[in-house]
Amino acid sequence: MPHKVSLTRLKLSDFRNYAALSLDLDTRHVVLTGENGAGKTNLMEAVSFLSPGRGLRRAAYADVARVGAETGFSVFAELEGMDGPVEIGTGTAGADEGQTRRLRLNGTTAKTVDELLDHLRVLWLTPAMDGLFTGGSGDRRRFLDRLVLSLDPEHGRRATDYERAMRSRNKLLSEGRPDPVWLTGLERQMAELGIAMALARQEMLGLLAGLVDRNHEGGVFPAADLALSGFLDGEWHRPAFDLEEQYLEMMKNGRYRDAAAGHALDGPHRSDLLIRHRAKNMEAARARPANRRRFLSA
Ligand SMILES: Nc1ncnc2c1ncn2[C@@H]1O[C@H](COP(=O)(O)OP(=O)(O)OP(=O)(O)O)[C@@H](O)[C@H]1O
Numbered sequence: 001m002p003h004k005v006s007l008t009r010l011k012l013s014d015f016r017n018y019a020a021l022s023l024d025l026d027t028r029h030v031v032l033t034g035e036n037g038a039g040k041t042n043l044m045e046a047v048s049f050l051s052p053g054r055g056l057r058r059a060a061y062a063d064v065a066r067v068g069a070e071t072g073f074s075v076f077a078e079l080e081g082m083d084g085p086v087e088i089g090t091g092t093a094g095a096d097e098g099q100t101r102r103l104r105l106n107g108t109t110a111k112t113v114d115e116l117l118d119h120l121r122v123l124w125l126t127p128a129m130d131g132l133f134t135g136g137s138g139d140r141r142r143f144l145d146r147l148v149l150s151l152d153p154e155h156g157r158r159a160t161d162y163e164r165a166m167r168s169r170n171k172l173l174s175e176g177r178p179d180p181v182w183l184t185g186l187e188r189q190m191a192e193l194g195i196a197m198a199l200a201r202q203e204m205l206g207l208l209a210g211l212v213d214r215n216h217e218g219g220v221f222p223a224a225d226l227a228l229s230g231f232l233d234g235e236w237h238r239p240a241f242d243l244e245e246q247y248l249e250m251m252k253n254g255r256y257r258d259a260a261a262g263h264a265l266d267g268p269h270r271s272d273l274l275i276r277h278r279a280k281n282m283e284a285a286r287a288r289p290a291n292r293r294r295f296l297s298a
């Protein structure tokens with residue numbers, strides 16, 4: 001049985017406005033109150049560094065380190081994790097030029113920050129994410145991918161590898177007379193990774209749809225219908241292999257067009273998450289901001 005995850009201690013050094021902080025917690029909920037600029041969001045940001053990525057502000061690490069700090073920031077946490085008690089240390093203190101974030105688990109250096117996902121999964125919803133509905137599709141994809149990552153730790157690696165293969169293909173196409181063997185190899189990588197990514201997203205949408213159906217009876221939140229659009233729409237009932245072949249074919253046929261555009265026009269990197277208010281059959285983007293937030297929490 002997985003444990004219920006709780007953070008029992010949080011220690012910061014040279015993190016944002018905190019030169020040093022040590023906070024003892026228990027399993028109860030935490031409410032932070034304080035003046036504007038007191039450092040409430042900074043604390044949440046520190047907690048968000050207990051998951052892979054750049055945290056809830058997606059800030060450059062250099063901005064996270066306290067102004068005037070001699071070296072980078074560090075976040076230390078003790079928690080009751082999914083796999084039992086664990087001590088997590090992370091930050092840029094002592095790392096090369098503050099560009100990378102180091103991770104130690106129970107005092108041992110971890111190979112990648114992804115190892116955090118064995119112990120806890122962190123999700124956040126901030127007022128800034130109101131733009132989730134009105135902003136670009138990239139924010140919505142990232143939000144969905146973070147949800148997927150909370151179930152499937154491989155998702156992040158696949159997305160990174162997919163992006164890398166796609167960048168190599170873009171570059172190759174821009175060179176004119178690209179080596180067809182190399183090009184096909186990259187496209188095959190993109191097809192395998194891209195379809196796996198897209199299927200994991202579809203699975204997440206299925207879980208969310210089930211959750212919405214179970215919760216909306218008598219609930220206070222409006223029921224939402226979720227769908228992904230923009231890539232192989234209506235095809236997702238087919239076997240993964242067929243989808244890979246189809247995507248491969250699309251890329252092959254799209255080479256000239258992609259070369260002219262300077263980037264790949266088809267793929268899971270173009271999918272958009274569509275959210276509709278079920279009863280009103282209205283897109284969430286058109287709802288009032290307060291309702292959008294309720295949508296998100298639903
Ligand atoms: N790298 C840094 N070094 C030192 N201080 C920083 C750094 N980055 C941000 N700060 C300070 O952190 C403060 C902002 O903290 P934070 O955003 O957590 O406030 P808050 O309590 O959430 O406020 P609000 O109620 O307005 O949301 C500001 O005073 C800012 O100057």
Ligand SMILES: [Mg+2]
Nearest residue numbers: 037040041042
């Ligand atoms: Mg704040």
